[in-house]
Amino acid sequence: AQRVTQPEKLLSVFKGAPVELKCNYSYSGSPELFWYVQYSRQRLQLLLRHISRESIKGFTADLNKGETSFHLKKPFAQEEDSAMYYCALSPGGAQKLVFGQGTRLTINP
Amino acid sequence: GAVVSQHPSWVICKSGTSVKIECRSLDFQATTMFWYRQFPKQSLMLMATSNEGSKATYEQGVEKDKFLINHASLTLSTLTVTSAHPEDSSFYICSARAESGTLRDTQYFGPGTRLTVL
Numbered sequence: 001a002q003r004v005t006q007p008e009k010l011l012s013v014f015k016g017a018p019v020e021l022k023c024n025y026s027y028s029g030s031p032e033l034f035w036y037v038q039y040s041r042q043r044l045q046l047l048l049r050h051i052s053r054e055s056i057k058g059f060t061a062d063l064n065k066g067e068t069s070f071h072l073k074k075p076f077a078q079e080e081d082s083a084m085y086y087c088a089l090s091p092g093g094a095q096k097l098v099f100g101q102g103t104r105l106t107i108n109p
Numbered sequence: 110g111a112v113v114s115q116h117p118s119w120v121i122c123k124s125g126t127s128v129k130i131e132c133r134s135l136d137f138q139a140t141t142m143f144w145y146r147q148f149p150k151q152s153l154m155l156m157a158t159s160n161e162g163s164k165a166t167y168e169q170g171v172e173k174d175k176f177l178i179n180h181a182s183l184t185l186s187t188l189t190v191t192s193a194h195p196e197d198s199s200f201y202i203c204s205a206r207a208e209s210g211t212l213r214d215t216q217y218f219g220p221g222t223r224l225t226v227l
Contacts (some may be wrong), residue, residue, distance in 0.1 A: 034220075043113075044153075044202070044218040087151065095141055095206055097216060099152045 002027045004100035013077050014104045021072040021103050023061075023087030026105050031088040033063055033070040034097065039083045047072075047085070057081070077107045111137055113205045115219035124225055129189045130222045132203030133171055138183035139205035143216065147200040167170040193226040200224075214217070 003026040013019050025031060035047040048056045050063040050070060061072045070087060087100040123127050132142055135201075145153040149224040157178055158166040165178035175187040175197075177225040197221045200223050209211050 032214075043220045044204075046215055046217075049215070095214070096155055096158055097144060097153075097204075099153070101152045 002091055002098045004087050004098055005083075006087055006100035006103050007103065008103045010104050010106070012108060014052055015079055016076050019074050019077045019081070019105065020105075021087075021105065022083050023070045023072065023100060025068050025070065025089050026086075027068075027089060027091060028090045032092070033061070034088040034090070035059070035061055035070075035072050036086045036088055036099075037083050038086070042087070055073070079107045079109060081105060082107045083092050110216045111124075111207055111215075112224075113203065113217045113219040115146060115201075115203055115222050117222060118220065119223040119225075121225045121227065125196055127191045128190055128193055128224060130201055130224075132186045132188070132205070132219055134184045134205040134217070137205070137207055137209075139186075139216075140183060141206045142186040142187075142207060143204045143206070144178065144188050145202045145204070147202060149200075149220070153202060155193075166173055190224065193224070194207055197227045198224055198226045 005024045006075040007022050033050040036044050037047045038044045052060050061076045063070050071096050084104050086102045114133045116131045117153045120204050125174050142159040145154045146156050147153050156171045159178045159180040163178045180186040202221040204218045207215050
């Protein structure tokens with residue numbers, strides 16, 4: 001069975017500080033990993049996906065197959081980063097997404 | 110581009126009635142759409158995968174006769190909650206999978222529909 005775990009429900013950091021949102025997954029095959037973000041009163045939107053290997057809004061995430069992790073990182077947090085972040089997994093070949101529980105990130109001024 | 114709409118955005122109905130929720134991909138075609146349910150302060154749970162021109166694929170534990178899905182065109186999927194009960198009250202979110210372009214295979218989400226069953 002596939003599972004995505006985000007151990008932190010809430011995360012609060014100060015503006016300018018580094019931020020890391022943790023994501024671990026359980027899947028026996030080769031998954032695709034995603035980070036989705038939901039800003040206040042907005043719909044869920046894609047932040048980044050591991051196969052793109054790009055940085056979006058200063059965020060990066062590296063897939064670590066040995067540790068089955070896909071942590072989201074940003075070196076200097078900004079107030080506009082405050083949002084709900086969901087890590088998601090798509091089983092190889094399938095199209096559906098399995099979501100983690102989400103982490104609410106708050107950036108304090 | 111890649112906008113997904115849902116209608117209605119919220120609905121209140123009486124117990125025992127049926128409610129239809131529409132999901133549309135506005136500027137792209139989607140052979141595959143997905144329906145999720147989200148309880149307060151919880152994550153999204155996939156209910157079913159909607160396939161254009163064929164039957165939907167339901168996740169384990171989701172009653173297909175209660176949650177009827179129709180995907181009659183490449184831009185529209187509907188979810189009908191039949192004989193709704195208060196426990197069906199929830200936030201229902203759809204997504205559509207882009208099949209071409211640079212973000213192929215990405216799911217784009219609708220804004221959600223809040224269903225309250227009295």
